Amino acid sequence: MGYREPPDRKSMHSQIVRDVGIRIVAGSYKPGDLLPPEPSLCAAYEVSRSVLREATRVLVAKGLVISRQRTGVIVRPRSDWHLLDPDVLYWLIQTRPPAEFVETLLTVRRIFEPAAAQLAAEVASAQGVQAIAEAYAGMEAAQTPEELLEPDLAFHRRIAQATGNDLLAYIGNMLSLALRESIKLSSRHPDTHALSLPRHKAILKAISNRNPRAARRAALVQLEATRKDLSEILDRDVDRA
Template sequence: MNYQTPLPRKSRHARIVNELGTQIVSGRFQPEQRLPPEAQLCADYDVSRPVLREATRVLVAKGLVRSKPKVGTVVKPRHEWHLLDPDVLHWLLQSDSRHSFYETLIKVRNIVEPEVAAMAAANARPEDIATIEEAYARMELAEDLVGMAEPDMDFHMAIANATHNELLIHLYCVLLLPVRDYIENSATMFDEDALSLLVPRHKAILTAIQHRDPLCARHAAIAQLAGVDNLVTEVMRSEPLSKDEISYDH
């Protein structure tokens, strides 16, 4: 029998949260279905009841489950999940229905991002514009979509910060992170010309902000998002749908 050093308490807790969260959002456990009994989960994950209960509390806080004595832990209906929780968003975009949920997510981004660009054009300070320019310069140097991911994230977050609206900045960051991850993970499936199409559209947003033109910034952001939508649509068409995606109702 090989001896394995147990994972640290924090790592075991994170593993339980991640695996159960993934199984719930992917449909492995259906709404109103009970999770396996505590004793079984403790044995499966080789953890104590306190560690398991700590992980369960995290899932409760994310709106995925409810837990009651003598009842157990039950999966909550989808409409009660905290969909803007970063972990829940990540699990949804990793699930079998990721393409369908991406469509839902990008529709929200299409509403928010043009207004963020317009507000940035109206409210940006000189130092904000300098930060946006620096991120764009790094985007121009990227050799592929994977290399563009980080400066692209910095570019959009710099624009959000230029609005000087802390609630909008937080909301936009929550929306942007999973979209960035989705595109980065699918980057190998994009056409080789994708980079040459995306970079100039970001330049248009930058130019509008430099000229403090909210209307042009809004329209430039809409055009940039349309380009991303077209690229992702091509990726979706090239991948076979799973049974879960075919029956997924969003």
Template structure:
């Protein structure tokens, strides 16, 4: 199931409006400091009731994207106020995320996932190892160009987070699920990208199976760097300082 369908499986009218306005903000169509059109203008433009619009405004305010003040109206807040771990806010960055956002996501993954893989190698149960193995087999069997490619990739990484036996890690995986799906979809877009990543995924599984935390940490980091370099080249970011540093 895609991040969008997970987030909006049962869309209400106000959630649809929140999605539309949230996407405009996150993608830069509305920038920090910009005032949203008046309630009357938005209601007419979006063809929704003012009640639905007010509920949508409440949603976006709770996510830190906007603020409403008497006399000054509703304004887009600076990016550092946004709750970037919110599933909706994360999903609104895709399918065309800003390179800086994508860099930040991978930088975060490089901090968390290699260490989580090491924890999984030390703590995993046989049942959890079997879940990781089945996810990897699913990746091998996934038909290129289908949703199964990135959904099985997601299952593989989340199974490792679960095997870490750390509830914070597992919760974090659920929080950033929509961003992971988006990044997996991008990194597996090439006709051979998915196939090329399989040996690295298998190496991660094997290290966890062997209960070798150092190897698990190392091969997971190599896997993430390999994916990052591929995305860097696809986005035309080769030579950009941040993106070069993350792949060293």
């Protein structure tokens, strides 16, 4: 179950999780803060204690709060948050200025993607390389930025999968949510398709040729170019404001 979209009005459990989760991630409730007491929240949302406690259990599972008897529900330090949880990551994206989100994501990508591409070039099976090539073919066939999105995401996920490392594949899959928002932003660049294809093709070629150093270098070049594209878009938005 996800808590990213506004919930149905009948689903008060979902509404409480989403509302409180966003407030924590946005900083309205800060680490160390006590959430409002149970009676106050029950009255505010017009729910029973059982509904509220179920919502609290979800927030506990996401690492956002800890519940202590006789003390209440306390917001945990940011270092304890499960930032790769799809809901927590989505709330983080939605509550951060675009430039801050972009810089955070690009830093993670610069650490993760070149290393994944390098390892894939070393160890990927023929099937793994073919899966990456098929994703790239989907990118080539795309006629609009909207059609480009899913194969672009698949391209990056499949590189992580091609490493043969389950944990890297998991991280790559979890990063897809943040990457989706980044690609949506970069798709506003007028030349997004023409610019994106040769960058990704260079990565595919290096992996196909079993050249780890070239794969790493191509991934770094692609990320640096992405940074420039996104900077142009964000600068334009500032000028228009």
